[in-house]
Amino acid sequence: MNTQNIKTIYSKELKSYFNSPVAYIVMIVFMAISGFLFTMSFFQINIASMREFFGSFFIQLVLFVVFIPAITMRSFSEEKKQGTLELLLTKPITDIELILGKYLSALTLIIITLSPTILYFIIIKMIGPIPFWPFLTSLLGYILMSAFFIGIGVFVSSLTENQIIAFIVSVLICLSFFLFGKLLVVFPTSVVSFFEYLTTDYHLSNISRGVIDSRVLIYYFSMIFFTIFLTKVSLESRKW
């Protein structure tokens, strides 16, 4: 694998995010929502903690189910539509380098979007005692979850040349992963523990408590690997 090629794709993609309004909209809206929720929970509950913030259903829903598909919807579908995929795939660069370049640039954009939370932490820290470790693992949980959903979004966008279809399908897939965990109560207890492992919710709440369990890491990394693998298969499908 040639890291130079990944870097070339990565920086081009990142630049094009910032050349279009998508990146700014996502960042500004996220800052507005998170800032509002942060101050609300901070003053209402009146304790120095970010657990309510990271545990907020609304923030998670907007970030994981709406923003990530919005960021990833163009990644391959636009290349297909404009025919530039043919350009990229006839240059001396492998499919996997192309996928990783695109994947990592979307992940970078999400990490930039999440970075204001560090500011919130610093503000609370100035007022009262707040443990650093749970904050860090919560943030890590958010990044891992984003990494998984970006994988879904990139894969879906490689299936179609229509951005809107890519967006809607990714929203539906992300939503079902996201909501599945909330619906587990309706399942019989005998199967819950099995399904629980598949849901993102279970792992996210685990890691937010400050516990970095190897099962959680294995879950996320295998899901990320799997979505990247599917994207590679999807790119190769032109050869079938």
Next chain:
Amino acid sequence: MSIKVNNLTKYYGDYLAVDNISFEAKKGEILGFLGPNGAGKSTTMKIITTYLPPTTGTIEVDGFDVEEKSLEVRKKLGYLPELNPLYYDMNPVDYLDFVAKLDGIPAADIKKRREEMIRVCGLDSVRHKDIGTLSKGYKQRVGLAQAMINNPDVLILDEPTSGLDPNQIIEIRNLIKKLGKEKTVVLSTHILSEVTATCNRVIIINKGKIVADGTPEELQAKSKGQSVVTLEVKNNCDKNELSGALKDIRSVNKVEFVKDTGDSFVFNIYGEKGADLREVISNKVTQQKATVLSMQTKQSSLEDIFRELTK
């Protein structure tokens, strides 16, 4: 610096796009791929450039197999796809730098190569404009610059002059001819004059099969077309009688009345291949007491051959 295509066949599902074709192109050759729409030109090019795999058969570019040594092949190639893929939100400078990096051009040389392409393709006046705002001709030039920036041994151009104005077409053709001296160029087109103007070898392909292969001159010579004479006579004679008399000439197959211009009649006279009919026709017309105003033999052109082979 060569392309070797051996028994290439390509199916899209059940549809046979390319049917067992073989050809070779060497350094210094500008090979024109000619054929009607859907003949398999673009498909063959997509396979040479490793975008699609062959169903059966092999292709070697500079000795590298397109399937097994795909990355090596891509390093040797410059490719301008039919749809001329561009990033509309980039300007030509950024776009060419991006492509140069992908092509693996060393960072120190990128600027030099890019500036050379901008000069060669005449992009200086639009270098900082978004590609999306450029006219079709400029877009096409950016596409050509993209294909040539890595100074490739083998240049594959799918309809390189589409969308250009006549001046630009001549410029681009001259550029291709110049490049063709030290490279292998394969270009596809359905504009026949392009082939005669640019290529030193033509392959006509129809329904996935090669139906002709040779220099433009060879193809013209090989044509089994008949000789045609266009005759114009003064209208002081009976046109039916004259046409009957002309038909009596032994080597004439058919006489066709074309039009009455008011003071003259125009006929097309079809004869056997190779026969020069002018003398006998002239004699015949004089015998009929009519006056010859003009007479031309028509050479069978590449267009006739094309039509004949791809009907």
